Amino acid sequence: MRANVVSDIVPAKYPKGEGQAISKQAQGLLAPPEHMTLTDTHCHLDLEKFDADRAEVLRRAEQAGLTRILIPGLTLTSSRSAVKLAESHPMLSAAIGVHPNDSLAWDGQTISALRELSLNQKVVAIGEIGLDYYWDSTPHDHQQKVLKEQLALAAELQLPVVIHFREKGLASGGDCASDLLKILEEWGTGLRREKSPLAERPGVLHSFSGTLEMARAAIRLGFYMGVTGPVTFENGQRLQDLVAALPLDRILIETDAPFLAPHPHRGKRNEPAYVRLIADKIALVRSYTTEQVAAATSENARSLFAWE
Ligand SMILES: [Zn+2]
Numbered sequence: 001m002r003a004n005v006v007s008d009i010v011p012a013k014y015p016k017g018e019g020q021a022i023s024k025q026a027q028g029l030l031a032p033p034e035h036m037t038l039t040d041t042h043c044h045l046d047l048e049k050f051d052a053d054r055a056e057v058l059r060r061a062e063q064a065g066l067t068r069i070l071i072p073g074l075t076l077t078s079s080r081s082a083v084k085l086a087e088s089h090p091m092l093s094a095a096i097g098v099h100p101n102d103s104l105a106w107d108g109q110t111i112s113a114l115r116e117l118s119l120n121q122k123v124v125a126i127g128e129i130g131l132d133y134y135w136d137s138t139p140h141d142h143q144q145k146v147l148k149e150q151l152a153l154a155a156e157l158q159l160p161v162v163i164h165f166r167e168k169g170l171a172s173g174g175d176c177a178s179d180l181l182k183i184l185e186e187w188g189t190g191l192r193r194e195k196s197p198l199a200e201r202p203g204v205l206h207s208f209s210g211t212l213e214m215a216r217a218a219i220r221l222g223f224y225m226g227v228t229g230p231v232t233f234e235n236g237q238r239l240q241d242l243v244a245a246l247p248l249d250r251i252l253i254e255t256d257a258p259f260l261a262p263h264p265h266r267g268k269r270n271e272p273a274y275v276r277l278i279a280d281k282i283a284l285v286r287s288y289t290t291e292q293v294a295a296a297t298s299e300n301a302r303s304l305f306a307w308e
Contacts, residue, residue: 036065038279038294039301040272042128042162042206042226042254045071045092046081049258049269057271058089064273065294067091068307072128072162072206074099076113086122093305095125095162100132103146111149118157124305126154127162128206131183133176134166140175144183151187154203155196160304161203163223165210177214188221201304204252207260212245219250224304226254229262229270232281240285248286252304253278253297 040061050057061069071086072095073079079096086094096117098106117123129150131143154161163184167174184202191199204224208215215225225246231239243251253275255262261270262277276290279297283290301307 036291036294037067037298038065038275039068039070039253039298040066040255040257040275041068041070041204041252041301041305042072042228043069043257043272044074044259045069045257045272046078046085047258050271057273058091061272062091064276066272066275067298068093068301068305069272070095070124070162070301070305072125073097074128075102075105076110079114079117083117083120083122087120092122093124093307094120094122095127096123097127097129097150097162098146099128099164100130100143100147101135101137103138103143106142106146106149111153114150114153115157118153118159123159124307125160125162125203126150126157127203128164129161130164130206131176131180132164132166133168133174136168140179144179147183148187151183155187155191155194155198158196158198160198160201163203163205164207165205167210177210181214181217184218184221184223201306204304207254207256208242209239212242215242215246219247224250224252224300226252227278227282228254228256229260229266229274229278231285232262232277233266234263236281240281243282244285248288248293248296249300251282251297252301253282253293 069091070093071082073082075098082094086092096114129147165176165180167176200222202222204226205218206226207228208225227243230236231243255270255272255275257270257272259270261268262274279290279293283293
C-alpha cells in the first residue's frame with residue numbers, strides 16, 4: 001500500500017522518466033517495498049530521550065518497514081518500564097535484566113522480581129546482562145555472579161539472553177571476552193546436558209565488537225551476533241571485515257538507540273528507522289540486496305526470540 005501511494009503521487013508531478021527516477025528514490029527513502037521486513041533487536045525506546053516524540057519515532061519505524069522492536073532492560077526499574085512500553089504497541093517486545101554497570105543494586109529480591117515480571121507475555125528474553133570491564137564501576141567477581149544468576153534464570157524460564165560485554169581500553173580480545181566465553185560455555189554445556197531447547201537459541205552478543213575468533217567461538221555455542229551503527233562509520237573497516245566473515249544466518253541488526261547512530265547521523269540521537277542504514281551497509285559489504293539482508297536478519301530474530 002505504501003509503495004503504491006508514493007508511486008501514485010510522485011509520477012503525476014513530474015514528466016515521464018524523471019518521475020520514475022524520483023519515485024524510485026522516494027520509495028527507497030520513505031517507504032520500502034512491501035516485502036521488506038526489518039527488525040530492530042535492541043532499542044532503548046523507554047529512555048527519556050524519546051519522551052517528546054515516541055509515537056512519531058514508532059510511526060517512522062513502521063514507515064521504514066520495521067515490524068518488530070525489542071526493548072532491553074538495564075535495571076529492574078527500566079525492565080518494568082520496557083515491559084509497560086511494550087504493552088502499548090503490537091510491534092514492541094521487551095527483555096528484562098540487570099546490566100553489569102548497574103549490578104551493585106542487585107540484591108536477594110531482584111531475581112524473584114525478574115521472575116515475576118517474566119510472566120508478562122511481552123517478555124521474550126533476559127537482558128541486557130553481561131560483563132563490562134571498561135567503566136570498572138563494579139568489581140568483576142560481582143558482575144560475574146550477577147551474570148551467572150541471570151543465566152540460570154534464563155535457563156529456568158527458557159528465554160534467550162541479550163549479552164553486553166565491553167573490554168577495558170580499546171583491546172578487543174582481552175579478559176572480558178575470555179571471562180565471558182568461559183561463563184557462556186559452562187552455561188551452554190549445562191543446557192545441552194539438560195537437553196534444553198534453549199541450547200539451540202541461547203542468545204545474542206549485543207553490538208558485537210570483539211575478534212573474529214571470539215565470534216566463531218560464540219557461534220559454535222549457538223549465539224547470534226548483533227551489528228550496530230559503527231559498522232557504517234568511515235573508520236568502521238574492522239567491523240566491516242568482521243561482518244564480511246560472519247555467516248548471514250547468525251547476524252541480527254540492532255540500533256541500540258538512542259545511542260550509536262549510524263552514518264550520516266553519527267553523534268545525533270539514533271532511532272529504530274535507522275536499522276535500514278545498517279542493513280544497507282551489510283548488503284554492500286556482503287554483495288547482497290538490502291531486501292535479502294532485511295529478510296535474513298528478521299528471520300534470525302524471529303527464530304531467536306520465538307516470534308510468530
Ligand atoms: Zn543497550
